[in-house]
Structure formats: structure tokens, C-alpha cells
Amino acid sequence: xxxxxxxxxxxxxxxxxxxxxxxFEGVTVLLAPNDKANRVEQWEDKGVVFxxxxxxxxxxAKGLVMFFxxxxxxxxxxxxxxxxxxxxxxxxxxxxxxxVAVTFWxxxxxxAVLEAFDADGKVVDRAAVAAAPGxxxxxDPVPMFTLTVxxxxxxxxxxxxxxxxxxxxxxxxxxxxxxxx
Numbered sequence: 001x002x003x004x005x006x007x008x009x010x011x012x013x014x015x016x017x018x019x020x021x022x023x024f025e026g027v028t029v030l031l032a033p034n035d036k037a038n039r040v041e042q043w044e045d046k047g048v049v050f051x052x053x054x055x056x057x058x059x060x061a062k063g064l065v066m067f068f069x070x071x072x073x074x075x076x077x078x079x080x081x082x083x084x085x086x087x088x089x090x091x092x093x094x095x096x097x098x099x100v101a102v103t104f105w106x107x108x109x110x111x112a113v114l115e116a117f118d119a120d121g122k123v124v125d126r127a128a129v130a131a132a133p134g135x136x137x138x139x140d141p142v143p144m145f146t147l148t149v150x151x152x153x154x155x156x157x158x159x160x161x162x163x164x165x166x167x168x169x170x171x172x173x174x175x176x177x178x179x180x181x
Contacts, residue, residue: 020046020094020175024076027067039064039081047094048173050078053158058085065089068169070105070142077105077169080162088160091173096153099176103146104159106168108134111161116149124151128161132168144171153178 022045041064042051052063066081080087093100102114109131116125126149133143149157162168 018095018177020048020173020177022046022048022173022175023171024067024078027076027078038067041065043067043078048175049092051090051092052080052082053088053090053160056082056085056087063087068167070169075105075142075144075171077171079106079167079169080160084164086160086162088158089170090156090158091170092156093154093175093177096155096178097175098152098154098178099148099150100154100157101146101148101174102157102159102170103144103172103174104132104168104170105142105144106132107162107166108132110163110166110168112145112147112159112168113161114147114149114157114159116151116154116157118151118153119155124154125149 041062042049043065044050050065052065055063064081065078068077068079069075078089080089100116104112106112111128111130112132113126113128115123118124127147129145129147133145135143159168159170
């Protein structure tokens with residue numbers, strides 16, 4: 001957890017924010033013969049808990065999140081493990097936040113949505129792209145893009161968008177905790 005210094009000017013506090021950065025680079029992505037090693041019910045880092053937003057509705061399968069590793073550049077991310085049904089990934093925050101920025105990569109052209117919710121489950125902000133960028137040439141790096149949501153007391157965010165057969169992976173989550181937490 002990173003703590004940002006208090007800036008004092010003429011005896012008054014100008015900024016007192018705490019920021020969390022969660023990435024998945026330390027996760028070991030293992031593929032076992034049954035292909036289940038990289039799928040979990042939930043995963044936690046720095047108090048941020050990632051899990052499916054709800055149980056699958058089209059199947060009796062258990063909702064899982066999955067770690068992805070892009071083979072060409074070794075970037076790691078987390079996304080929904082539900083290949084045939086869109087189940088958003090929810091990231092529950094340890095304290096209320098004022099801003100959450102998520103950096104993604106995914107299938108070329110996959111839509112992406114990031115929504116922020118308060119403690120009562122009401123949407124407080126939403127950011128989206130109609131289509132994730134694609135590589136311009138086969139040797140180009142995997143394009144990443146960032147969606148940011150803001151609100152006074154964000155309790156959790158959810159990301160979604162992939163259609164059957166597509167994927168969307170969160171590569172990094174940056175959280176600015178609300179002042180006074």
C-alpha cells in the first residue's frame with residue numbers, strides 16, 4: 001500500500017490521499033492437465049477482492065475468475081472464467097474510494113465496461129469503450145487501454161464486455177481512497 005505525503009501550505013492540508021495499486025505480475029499462472037489451476041472463486045491483494053459479480057445464470061457451473069498471461073509479452077491479468085456467459089468481475093475495495101482506474105487488454109474489438117457502485121449497490125459512474133484496440137501489425141505489442149470511474153464513496157467496481165469466445169483482462173487496478181478513510 002502506498003501512502004502519499006500530506007502537503008502542508010500555510011498550516012492547512014491540501015491533499016491527503018491513499019492509493020493502492022494492484023497488478024497480477026506476481027501470480028503464477030499454471031495450467032494443470034484439467035486446466036483449472038488458474039481459475040479461482042476469488043483472489044485478494046492489498047484488501048481488494050476479485051470475484052464473479054454473480055453466479056452464472058445459463059449453467060450450474062460455479063462462477064470463477066481466471067488469470068491470463070499473454071504469451072507474446074508475458075503481461076498478466078484477471079478476467080471472468082465464464083467463456084459462454086458474460087459474468088462481470090467485481091473488485092470490492094477495502095475502503096471507499098474516490099477514483100478507480102483499470103488498465104485492460106483483450107480480444108481485438110472486444111467491448112469493455114467499467115462501472116463503479118456505492119455501498120448500496122447503486123451505479124455512481126460508468127466508463128466504456130465500444131471496441132478494444134487491436135495491433136496494427138503482428139509484431140506490435142498488445143494494446144492496453146485504461147478506463148477510469150469517479151465518485152465520492154465507491155465501494156466496488158465491476159468490469160465486463162466480452163461476448164462468447166472473447167476475453168477482457170484487467171492488467172492493473174489503481175485505487176484512490178476517498179479522503180478521511
